[in-house]
Amino acid sequence: MKINNLSFKYEKNGDQILNNFQLEVNKQETICFVGPSGSGKSTVLRLIAGLEVPLSGEIFIAGRTVVNDQVFIPPEKRKVGMVFQDYALFPHLNVAENISFGLGKISKIDKSRKVNEMLDLINLNGFANRYPHQLSGGQQQRIALARTLAPNPRLLLLDEPFSNLDESLRDEIRKELKNIIKQIGITTILVSHDQADADFMADRKIFIYS
Amino acid sequence: MQLSDKLKKQSIGWLLISSLIIILLLIPNINILLNLFTDTSENWQHIKKYLLMDYIKNSLILIISTGLLTALIGTLLAWLIAAYEFPGRAFLSWALLLPLAIPPYIGAYTYAGLFSYTGPFQVLLRKRFGLVVNQQYFDFMTMRGAIFIYTIFLFPYVYLLAKSFLAKQSASLVEISCLLGKSATSIFFKVILPVSRGIIVAGASLVMLEVLNDYGVVKYFGIPTFSTAIFKTWFGMGDLTSAVRLAAIAMGVIFILLYLEKLLRGGRQYSYSTSQIRPLKRKKLTGGSKYFATMFSFSIFGLGFIIPVGQLLYWSYLSDGSKWGNLLEYSTGSILTGLLAATLVIIAAIIVANTVRINSGILSNLFARITMLGYSIPGAVIAVGILVFLLQVDQFISWLMQPFAIEINMFLTTSLVMLFFAYLIRFLGIGFNAVNSGYQKIGTKFFEASRTLGKSVTATFFKVDLPMIKPAVLSGFLLVFIEVMKELPLTLILRPFNFNTLATRAFEYAADEMIYRAADLSLILIFCCTIAILLVNQLRKGREDASEN
Numbered sequence: 213m214k215i216n217n218l219s220f221k222y223e224k225n226g227d228q229i230l231n232n233f234q235l236e237v238n239k240q241e242t243i244c245f246v247g248p249s250g251s252g253k254s255t256v257l258r259l260i261a262g263l264e265v266p267l268s269g270e271i272f273i274a275g276r277t278v279v280n281d282q283v284f285i286p287p288e289k290r291k292v293g294m295v296f297q298d299y300a301l302f303p304h305l306n307v308a309e310n311i312s313f314g315l316g317k318i319s320k321i322d323k324s325r326k327v328n329e330m331l332d333l334i335n336l337n338g339f340a341n342r343y344p345h346q347l348s349g350g351q352q353q354r355i356a357l358a359r360t361l362a363p364n365p366r367l368l369l370l371d372e373p374f375s376n377l378d379e380s381l382r383d384e385i386r387k388e389l390k391n392i393i394k395q396i397g398i399t400t401i402l403v404s405h406d407q408a409d410a411d412f413m414a415d416r417k418i419f420i421y422s
Numbered sequence: 423m424q425l426s427d428k429l430k431k432q433s434i435g436w437l438l439i440s441s442l443i444i445i446l447l448l449i450p451n452i453n454i455l456l457n458l459f460t461d462t463s464e465n466w467q468h469i470k471k472y473l474l475m476d477y478i479k480n481s482l483i484l485i486i487s488t489g490l491l492t493a494l495i496g497t498l499l500a501w502l503i504a505a506y507e508f509p510g511r512a513f514l515s516w517a518l519l520l521p522l523a524i525p526p527y528i529g530a531y532t533y534a535g536l537f538s539y540t541g542p543f544q545v546l547l548r549k550r551f552g553l554v555v556n557q558q559y560f561d562f563m564t565m566r567g568a569i570f571i572y573t574i575f576l577f578p579y580v581y582l583l584a585k586s587f588l589a590k591q592s593a594s595l596v597e598i599s600c601l602l603g604k605s606a607t608s609i610f611f612k613v614i615l616p617v618s619r620g621i622i623v624a625g626a627s628l629v630m631l632e633v634l635n636d637y638g639v640v641k642y643f644g645i646p647t648f649s650t651a652i653f654k655t656w657f658g659m660g661d662l663t664s665a666v667r668l669a670a671i672a673m674g675v676i677f678i679l680l681y682l683e684k685l686l687r688g689g690r691q692y693s694y695s696t697s698q699i700r701p702l703k704r705k706k707l708t709g710g711s712k713y714f715a716t717m718f719s720f721s722i723f724g725l726g727f728i729i730p731v732g733q734l735l736y737w738s739y740l741s742d743g744s745k746w747g748n749l750l751e752y753s754t755g756s757i758l759t760g761l762l763a764a765t766l767v768i769i770a771a772i773i774v775a776n777t778v779r780i781n782s783g784i785l786s787n788l789f790a791r792i793t794m795l796g797y798s799i800p801g802a803v804i805a806v807g808i809l810v811f812l813l814q815v816d817q818f819i820s821w822l823m824q825p826f827a828i829e830i831n832m833f834l835t836t837s838l839v840m841l842f843f844a845y846l847i848r849f850l851g852i853g854f855n856a857v858n859s860g861y862q863k864i865g866t867k868f869f870e871a872s873r874t875l876g877k878s879v880t881a882t883f884f885k886v887d888l889p890m891i892k893p894a895v896l897s898g899f900l901l902v903f904i905e906v907m908k909e910l911p912l913t914l915i916l917r918p919f920n921f922n923t924l925a926t927r928a929f930e931y932a933a934d935e936m937i938y939r940a941a942d943l944s945l946i947l948i949f950c951c952t953i954a955i956l957l958v959n960q961l962r963k964g965r966e967d968a969s970e971n
């Protein structure tokens with residue numbers, strides 16, 4: 213994953229959030245963005261995912277240009293997985309349907325196999341038929357992770373994965389998340405406010421200043 | 423960010439269809455404005471010299487008095503229901519919406535009949551008490567009568583908006599004022615009225631637009647306003663240019679009105695930060711004030727629903743039965759029209775709302791505003807615009823077909839297409855607002871999550887957005903259905919020959935003094951609208967409960 217000279221602002225005459233931002237992430241590496249609130253950490257993730265369009269600059273993912281002056285690959289074609297800060301689990305779908313949401317057109321059997329595999333991975337077997345509102349915060353987060361990983365993305369983005377969890381859960385979830393990431397060997401970018409989180413999770417920390 | 427980049431990010435299909443809908447919506451209105459620059463007829467000079475001032479004056483008196491009265495009554499009731507506990511409150515809370523089920527023109531002929539010389543009220547006075555009253559005081563068919571009718575049947579617009587605003591937003595303000603030792607009255611005037619000014623103005627301007635749109639009441643009472651004048655110049659005198667010119671002036675009045683509304687609202691947002699929302703705790707009323715609250719609310723409900731419905735039932739009983747065949751024909755026709763039009767409108771509304779949501783920016787803002795245009799402009803005015811436009815299209819079609827020796831004359835202008843087109847223009851705003859509020863409630867995160875999971879804008883719409891905004895879509899559908907069922911001026915002008923709805927037939931019977939006949943039709947109409955209103959209310963409650971969890 214590589215970012216070249218990325219510049220961005222939200223509104224036509226708003227403040228420039230990013231100015232010639234550079235970044236390179238190696239395969240299977242986990243990096244963490246740290247920096248003050250409002251510095252643009254989430255914005256970088258949104259640009260990588262294709263949810264925003266940069267003013268200028270280029271982004272490459274797995275050797276493919278996903279955005280530059282001529283090209284714009286829409287988010288659904290980027291194979292970038294993103295776990296949202298408040299998880300954004302679809303409330304009208306149960307856990308199994310949430311996890312299989314991004315799987316595309318495959319047979320029912322393959323689908324349920326994949327769902328079970330993911331539930332195994334996150335240690336939530338037996339929750340397939342629950343609805344998101346019947347889950348605790350920690351469980352919701354793990355389902356969101358499973359949903360994101362199910363379609364085998366090439367890059368995993370996590371925006372403040374621990375901010376909605378209370379202290380007691382944090383340690384455990386942190387370990388589990390790190391395990392899962394290493395187990396699959398996926399390239400990961402995460403954002404965190406917390407230095408301890410960053411130190412624990414990341415191979416490398418990137419500071420972003422406003 | 424260049425436009426082409428923006429488009430790459432979004433789905434261009436949605437934008438194209440929405441633009442098409444918006445353009446269709448604008449054309450008839452632009453048509454009217456363009457006609458301002460054409461030559462006028464002699465007739466116009468006459469209208470301008472002798473009648474125009476009257477139209478403007480009457481319209482203004484009606485909208486301003488009704489606007490003020492509904493604002494007052496609506497807010498007062500909303501405050502009572504939202505802030506106090508008293509006998510009958512739970513029932514009144516939804517019952518006070520029901521006057522909306524009665525189209526004002528039906529209310530008008532019901533009340534006029536009730537108080538006429540041969541009506542039940544005066545008969546009772548004469549027979550029982552030997553009283554013969556001065557007819558002047560009991561003549562309902564006056565300006566005062568019209569204001570009464572509009573107020574009593576339209577105040578729920580203000581009531582509904584103000585009630586949900588107060589119930590959700592005012593808790594902390596009221597608590598603080600109580601702590602500061604303010605009395606209930608001073609809280610109402612010093613705190614409640616000022617903070618809810620924006621929402622009251624919004625409700626009252628809906629009422630005012632409805633009044634300006636109305637044709638039935640003023641026609642029945644013989645009060646010349648823009649609506650009746652457009653009808654008269656067009657059908658009575660066959661003078662389309664003057665009708666168009668009147669329509670254009672009415673539009674001018676509306677733009678001034680909307681501008682004033684904006685000023686009055688004072689750029690105030692409806693809602694405070696969402697994190698602080700806490701429902702208002704209701705206070706138990708005791709002693710005299712308890713009975714006053716109950717009596718006051720019940721008498722408004724009585725005037726706005728029980729009395730007119732009772733009178734209609736009585737007439738229906740006296741009428742020894744209409745022909746069932748006719749009733750069935752008009753009812754199914756009306757209901758089908760309502761359902762079909764509501765479907766059409768809500769589909770268009772969903773398309774535009776979805777586009778507006780995914781393309782934030784100037785264009786989207788503009789689209790959102792334009793959808794409300796149709797609702798702001800009186801039916802009679804829209805009708806003129808549409809007819810002029812479709813006549814041109816029809817001429818174009820015949821001209822196109824000429825070389826093939828196919829004769830298609832007046833294809834559009836004699837078919838139901840015209841009427842449905844008109845409904846779309848007039849009610850798109852209602853559908854749009856409902857759908858849009860659904861979208862605002864769910865935000866963009868589910869949309870974005872779905873996109874990163876590999877679903878396109880359209881796939882996301884069907885798999886995520888639509889299921890999640892279903893309640894909002896359903897309420898929008900029902901609201902449009904109610905409006906179409908009640909609609910009169912557009913339908914009267916644009917319907918094909920021999921096409922009738924409950925509304926048009928009831929109005930015609932009433933205008934021909936065949937009130938007994940009108941009663942049955944009116945009751946069916948009111949019944950359908952009541953059901954729809956109750957369903958909408960149920961949906962609202964469901965959504966509010968859901969969002970509190």
Ligand SMILES: Nc1ncnc2c1ncn2[C@@H]1O[C@H](COP(=O)(O)OP(=O)(O)OP(=O)(O)O)[C@@H](O)[C@H]1O
Pocket residue numbers: 222223229247248249250251252253254255256
């Ligand atoms: N949709 C938006 N429209 C306009 N400005 C925005 C939008 N989203 C974010 N911003 C602005 O962009 C800047 C960067 O925001 P961003 O969310 O990327 O910061 P962040 O580093 O993630 O902050 P935090 O740590 O608080 O999450 C902020 O100043 C913010 O106000």
Ligand SMILES: [Mg+2]
Pocket residue numbers: 253254255371
């Ligand atoms: Mg952030």
